[in-house]
Amino acid sequence: MKKIAIVTGASGGLGEEFVKALAKEEVDEVWAIARRKEKLEEIAALCGDKVISFPLDLTKDESYEAIEKRIIEEEASIKWMVNNAGMGRSLCFKNENVDYMKKSIDLNVKAVTILSFIALNHMEKGSYLLNVGSQAGWQPVPYETTYAATKAYVNNFTMNLYYEYKSKGIHVMLVSPYWIEDDMLREMDHGKDVKLNMVSTTNEVVVYAMKAAKKKKMVAMNKRGVRTMNFAQRFVTTNYAVGTWLKTAKKLVDIDN
Numbered sequence: 001m002k003k004i005a006i007v008t009g010a011s012g013g014l015g016e017e018f019v020k021a022l023a024k025e026e027v028d029e030v031w032a033i034a035r036r037k038e039k040l041e042e043i044a045a046l047c048g049d050k051v052i053s054f055p056l057d058l059t060k061d062e063s064y065e066a067i068e069k070r071i072i073e074e075e076a077s078i079k080w081m082v083n084n085a086g087m088g089r090s091l092c093f094k095n096e097n098v099d100y101m102k103k104s105i106d107l108n109v110k111a112v113t114i115l116s117f118i119a120l121n122h123m124e125k126g127s128y129l130l131n132v133g134s135q136a137g138w139q140p141v142p143y144e145t146t147y148a149a150t151k152a153y154v155n156n157f158t159m160n161l162y163y164e165y166k167s168k169g170i171h172v173m174l175v176s177p178y179w180i181e182d183d184m185l186r187e188m189d190h191g192k193d194v195k196l197n198m199v200s201t202t203n204e205v206v207v208y209a210m211k212a213a214k215k216k217k218m219v220a221m222n223k224r225g226v227r228t229m230n231f232a233q234r235f236v237t238t239n240y241a242v243g244t245w246l247k248t249a250k251k252l253v254d255i256d257n
């Protein structure tokens with residue numbers, strides 16, 4: 001039986017880094033999924049012939065069907081599944097756009113849920129499911145309202161699965177990054193190049209996540225400072241935590257507009 005890894009959002013950022021890391025693991029193929037075919041093919045060419053580019057839009061239901069059909073046709077067993085594709089931006093809620101919100105809920109929530117379901121049904125003992133949530137999912141994050149709410153879902157959903165699949169020997173882990181220096185960060189700060197604390201490179205997040213998965217951690221938070229901050233937040237009020245966030249939000253978004 002062919003052993004495969006699947007990475008969504010594989011055409012850049014964190015996903016590209018996961019593809020490169022998984023191509024070094026004991027799998028026969030890495031299926032790299034995103035919309036931009038040319039970017040996927042460039043990345044596949046860098047990684048040798050293990051990486052198969054799979055151009056799909058994960059906001060469309062037929063994409064899930066295409067993935068499952070291919071898994072069945074190829075009699076593949078999924079060793080690693082990384083639900084990484086996500087979209088989000090910082091913005092006043094009143095300035096949001098209905099189409100953008102629908103797409104972000106479809107990508108960040110629906111695709112993660114359905115692809116987790118499909119993947120877990122094609123996994124065996126020793127397999128890994130990694131879902132990429134966010135620090136934004138742990139507390140109220142006004143001005144990233146829709147994005148943070150979708151990530152709260154991913155954080156909770158993934159930890160529920162961790163407990164459900166633990167006894168089956170399938171390891172489910174939440175990757176919970178803080179800021180990452182990549183395209184999404186530019187979307188969040190509207191290209192203002194705002195100075196932010198504790199920014200990671202994509203490589204730091206992925207190297208840490210791969211090690212944490214093998215150590216069977218439930219949550220991978222790569223920055224020590226972020227782990228300390230999350231621990232400390234248990235002892236402060238939600239108002240205090242949100243107040244701290246608002247100082248950063250004001251640099252990212254014109255909140256009076």
Ligand SMILES: NC(=O)c1ccc[n+]([C@@H]2O[C@H](COP(=O)([O-])OP(=O)(O)OC[C@H]3O[C@@H](n4cnc5c(N)ncnc54)[C@H](OP(=O)(O)O)[C@@H]3O)[C@@H](O)[C@H]2O)c1
Nearest residue numbers: 009011012013014034035036057058086134179180183184
């Ligand atoms: N950047 C941060 O500061 C940060 C912090 C915490 C968590 N995260 C999370 O990390 C994950 C990776 O984000 P990133 O920072 O690497 O973002 P990114 O650089 O913007 O990459 C997003 C990836 O998702 C793909 N994608 C977007 N829409 C898609 C769709 N409809 N169908 C299929 N693929 C789609 C994009 O490829 P195509 O455009 O080719 O489709 C791209 O490969 C996300 O889940 C994000 O929420 C990011």
